[in-house]
Amino acid sequence: MNTTVQNLIALTVVTAAAVWLSRSLWKRLWAPPCAGIQSDVPAGADGFVSLDQLTKKK
Amino acid sequence: MPSQLDPPTNTTSVDGQETPLVVALLGNPNTGKSTLFTALAGIPTRVGNYPGVTVEEKRGQFTHQSSRIELIDLPGIYSLIPRSPDEDVAMAVLEGRQEGSPKIDCVVVLADATSLERNCYLVSQALALGLPVVVALTLVDLAADRGISVDHATLASRLGCPVIPVIAPQRDGLAPLADAIVATTKQSPPAAPTIHPEQIDDPNGHSPAALEAMARYRWIEQLLDGVVKQTPTTRWSLEERIDAVLTHRVAGTFVFIAVMLTVFSSIFWAAAPIMDLFSGAVDSVAGFLQARLPQGAVRSLLVDGVVAGVGGVVVFLPQIAMLFLFVSILEGCGYLARAAYLMDRLLVGVGLSGRSFIPLLSSFACAIPGIMATRTIENRRDRLVTILVAPLMSCSARLPVYVLLTAAFVPNTPVAGLPWLRLQAVVLASMYALGVVVAAIVAAILSRTVFRGPPQPFVMELPGWRWPQLMVVLERVREACWSFLSAAGTLIVAVSIVVWALASYPYSIEAIDAEVAREKVSLTERVESLADDTSAAAADLREELTDQLTLLNTEEGLEAARRGAASRQSFLGRAGRLIEPVVRPLGWDWRIGCAAIASFPAREVVLGTLGVIYNLGEVDPGEEEGSNMLIRRLRAATWDGSNRPVFTLPVALSIMVFFALCAQCASTLVVIGKETGSWVWPLVTFSYMTGLAWIGALLTYQLGTALL
Numbered sequence: 001m002n003t004t005v006q007n008l009i010a011l012t013v014v015t016a017a018a019v020w021l022s023r024s025l026w027k028r029l030w031a032p033p034c035a036g037i038q039s040d041v042p043a044g045a046d047g048f049v050s051l052d053q054l055t056k057k058k
Numbered sequence: 059m060p061s062q063l064d065p066p067t068n069t070t071s072v073d074g075q076e077t078p079l080v081v082a083l084l085g086n087p088n089t090g091k092s093t094l095f096t097a098l099a100g101i102p103t104r105v106g107n108y109p110g111v112t113v114e115e116k117r118g119q120f121t122h123q124s125s126r127i128e129l130i131d132l133p134g135i136y137s138l139i140p141r142s143p144d145e146d147v148a149m150a151v152l153e154g155r156q157e158g159s160p161k162i163d164c165v166v167v168l169a170d171a172t173s174l175e176r177n178c179y180l181v182s183q184a185l186a187l188g189l190p191v192v193v194a195l196t197l198v199d200l201a202a203d204r205g206i207s208v209d210h211a212t213l214a215s216r217l218g219c220p221v222i223p224v225i226a227p228q229r230d231g232l233a234p235l236a237d238a239i240v241a242t243t244k245q246s247p248p249a250a251p252t253i254h255p256e257q258i259d260d261p262n263g264h265s266p267a268a269l270e271a272m273a274r275y276r277w278i279e280q281l282l283d284g285v286v287k288q289t290p291t292t293r294w295s296l297e298e299r300i301d302a303v304l305t306h307r308v309a310g311t312f313v314f315i316a317v318m319l320t321v322f323s324s325i326f327w328a329a330a331p332i333m334d335l336f337s338g339a340v341d342s343v344a345g346f347l348q349a350r351l352p353q354g355a356v357r358s359l360l361v362d363g364v365v366a367g368v369g370g371v372v373v374f375l376p377q378i379a380m381l382f383l384f385v386s387i388l389e390g391c392g393y394l395a396r397a398a399y400l401m402d403r404l405l406v407g408v409g410l411s412g413r414s415f416i417p418l419l420s421s422f423a424c425a426i427p428g429i430m431a432t433r434t435i436e437n438r439r440d441r442l443v444t445i446l447v448a449p450l451m452s453c454s455a456r457l458p459v460y461v462l463l464t465a466a467f468v469p470n471t472p473v474a475g476l477p478w479l480r481l482q483a484v485v486l487a488s489m490y491a492l493g494v495v496v497a498a499i500v501a502a503i504l505s506r507t508v509f510r511g512p513p514q515p516f517v518m519e520l521p522g523w524r525w526p527q528l529m530v531v532l533e534r535v536r537e538a539c540w541s542f543l544s545a546a547g548t549l550i551v552a553v554s555i556v557v558w559a560l561a562s563y564p565y566s567i568e569a570i571d572a573e574v575a576r577e578k579v580s581l582t583e584r585v586e587s588l589a590d591d592t593s594a595a596a597a598d599l600r601e602e603l604t605d606q607l608t609l610l611n612t613e614e615g616l617e618a619a620r621r622g623a624a625s626r627q628s629f630l631g632r633a634g635r636l637i638e639p640v641v642r643p644l645g646w647d648w649r650i651g652c653a654a655i656a657s658f659p660a661r662e663v664v665l666g667t668l669g670v671i672y673n674l675g676e677v678d679p680g681e682e683e684g685s686n687m688l689i690r691r692l693r694a695a696t697w698d699g700s701n702r703p704v705f706t707l708p709v710a711l712s713i714m715v716f717f718a719l720c721a722q723c724a725s726t727l728v729v730i731g732k733e734t735g736s737w738v739w740p741l742v743t744f745s746y747m748t749g750l751a752w753i754g755a756l757l758t759y760q761l762g763t764a765l766l
Contacts, residue, residue, distance in 0.1 A: 007354075
């Protein structure tokens with residue numbers, strides 16, 4: 001393989017990697033890989049209420 | 059001879075009854091649910107409640123009074139309002155929506171006699187299902203040890219359903235429980251409790267769900283009035299004695315520090331042999347490609363780009379696995395909950411809510427689930443402060459940076475004469491502590507200025523001590539390793555290739571040789587200019603410059619100079635020198651600056667980037683055994699036009715501090731924007747963390763250089 005062919009192969013791989021990387025980073029922004037379970041249930045619905053609420057005079 | 063509670067010997071009907079009674083076991087985590095399941099159905103099952111592990115329903119069968127009973131073990135949950143997969147599965151089974159699950163004939167709710175008030179929350183919800191309910195009062199022996207007595211007959215009459223005390227490990231109360239199950243299925247379901255959230259006096263404007271929770275606790279308070287009696291007891295169980303030490307403000311803190319230091323020490327020595335194997339494999343792959351491929355861009359792309367980038371990262375897999383192994387064991391046995399209790403005091407002390415602990419603890423793995431977990435914080439002030447400081451917790455993506463620089467530049471000497479305690483472990487633990495301390499300071503400042511207000515107290519449960527489950531521990535380690543390898547196999551490969559291109563092009567051999575020639579001329583002129591100066595400093599400088607000149611005249615020195623010149627003339631080199639004035643005060647050269655900039659979208663790419671940049675710019679000395687390729691290159695790296703090493707202990711510490719404090723994760727910033735509903739907060743987070751990181755790195759380098 002001469003230098004020109006090698007450079008062409010390398011630049012093709014680099015272009016593909018750059019396109020893939022841009023897409024991946026963009027997707028990663030809006031759907032992070034380590035995001036937990038999403039829930040719209042309001043706070044307090046799990047049965048835990050803060051201590052001051054429990055001890056507040058009724 | 060079969061007893062009343064024997065598992066069936068076959069699946070045929072008993073007394074002509076074709077369909078078995080289907081009974082669901084429902085209860086909070088750690089109430090002895092799985093133990094009761096095993097005692098009744100006689101088949102082994104796992105104990106405990108881990109997200110994603112006990113989500114599966116588990117079934118068993120037994121016969122009683124000629125009735126065949128099918129038992130379904132539901133995941134341990136606190137509430138029937140689903141907010142996690144565990145709770146979702148439990149609710150779906152109870153409502154008959156779960157695919158493949160039969161209709162439920164009776165619900166056995168386990169209530170821990172040692173904390174009946176909290177357990178009755180789930181009981182109150184189960185009573186509203188419209189199904190026959192039996193309450194199994196568990197841990198009554200432990201409650202008796204603690205001086206707690208429960209009038210179960212009064213409780214049963216108030217609830218309108220049977221309440222049976224059970225000691226499952228000793229099989230006490232199993233027959234009465236089975237009697238009650240069979241009898242209850244022939245009766246109509248109990249009446250649902252009358253809960254009136256609208257009667258709650260709510261000057262603070264809580265959500266309807268929170269008001270309902272408060273109304274349920276008010277109902278529970280009336281339900282248990284006179285039912286639970288506590289007499290003072292002086293007898294302490296072994297568990298209570300251990301907890302007394304581990305949750306003690308001083309003793310517990312010392313134990314916590316000792317445990318963490320031991321874990322970090324172990325990460326180095328236990329993972330070292332496997333890391334050496336990985337390093338050897340990476341070197342072999344690089345050597346193989348070097349030998350087989352002709353010289354040129356393709357070989358350089360593979361060896362200097364892909365292998366150097368990915369290889370520099372994957373060698374840290376054993377240490378990642380080791381850290382998660384230890385953390386999973388500590389979590390599985392219940393120790394982390396004790397550590398949480400200690401941290402709760404710190405959080406309240408800096409003006410945060412105790413509710414902030416779980417989000418902050420989650421952030422040690424990744425800040426994103428941690429920030430999302432702040433949804434459980436009712437108070438907006440506490441929630442915002444927690445979100446702003448969560449990214450300061452050292453996530454798992456920072457670990458390889460800490461480990462690489464610590465292993466390469468921190469001496470592995472014993473500390474305070476303790477052979478098991480090494481300086482490397484202390485430095486690694488300090489990086490984690492730095493994030494916590496800075497977060498505490500930031501939270502304290504914010505909660506006393508911008509977000510002023512009283513802290514919200516919080517109730518938390520300490521689970522009992524237990525042996526960690528091997529399968530759970532191994533699953534956590536597997537998940538962590540897979541996540542690390544996935545990033546290495548995708549993101550880091552792509553970044554390595556792109557960085558290789560930026561650091562390799564444009565490439566002109568004429569321009570490179572011209573720069574090397576200019577360097578030679580410059581060195582010669584500087585040596586000649588110092589010839590007449592007789593001072594000691596001039597003599598030292600002359601000697602160093604002469605050494606450089608001599609090296610430049612050797613084949614190896616010329617190769618190194620050419621690599622350096624090519625690197626400086628590349629796109630990355632030109633951009634790097636533009637940012638050099640910003641990073642120079644931190645002790646960094648332009649190459650470290652480039653790696654740090656490249657890590658802003660996702661910090662896990664930094665080692666790959668460093669691997670590529672220094673592989674292209676330096677010659678591998680290759681003589682050090684037991685160190686990986688990247689460590690060798692970093693140790694060999696010198697400042698442009700000098701023999702002065704780039705990486706010294708102060709520089710390594712400065713980089714670690716920068717990575718500990720900097721907001722190098724675009725995903726985290728986007729999640730902050732989504733969770734707060736404003737782009738102001740991501741901007742605030744990015745600005746204050748980047749500013750703190752730069753100042754922290756500057757102070758570390760300048761103080762380190764002055765003191766070391």
